[in-house]
Amino acid sequence: MLYVIIGHDAPDATDKRPAVRPAHLEHLAPLAGAGRIKLAGKLLDRTGSLIVLEADSLAEAWAIVARDPYVTEGIFNHVEVKPFQQVLP
Numbered sequence: 276m277l278y279v280i281i282g283h284d285a286p287d288a289t290d291k292r293p294a295v296r297p298a299h300l301e302h303l304a305p306l307a308g309a310g311r312i313k314l315a316g317k318l319l320d321r322t323g324s325l326i327v328l329e330a331d332s333l334a335e336a337w338a339i340v341a342r343d344p345y346v347t348e349g350i351f352n353h354v355e356v357k358p359f360q361q362v363l364p
Contacts (some may be wrong), residue, residue: 277313277359278336280326282345285352289321298344306339313361323351327359
């Protein structure tokens with residue numbers, strides 16, 4: 276099943292993000308390597324980031340989010356995780 280993860284940036288995220296980004300990417304690398312991350316990137320209005328993740332359950336998706344350095348280090352002050360059905364391509 277696919278899940279959309281939307282991480283909403285904290286007010287001070289722009290200042291803190293460069294120091295935390297390497298750990299965030301390291302956290303996601305095994306998932307990307309396994310083909311479980313279908314799409315990921317920052318929102319260009321600088322309000323956060325979006326990830327489309329393949330996971331076995333909503334609980335697993337939330338567990339991945341909970342370990343993400345962008346969450347544990349306060350880059351995101353709010354995260355949404357929603358089931359997603361891909362239509363295209």
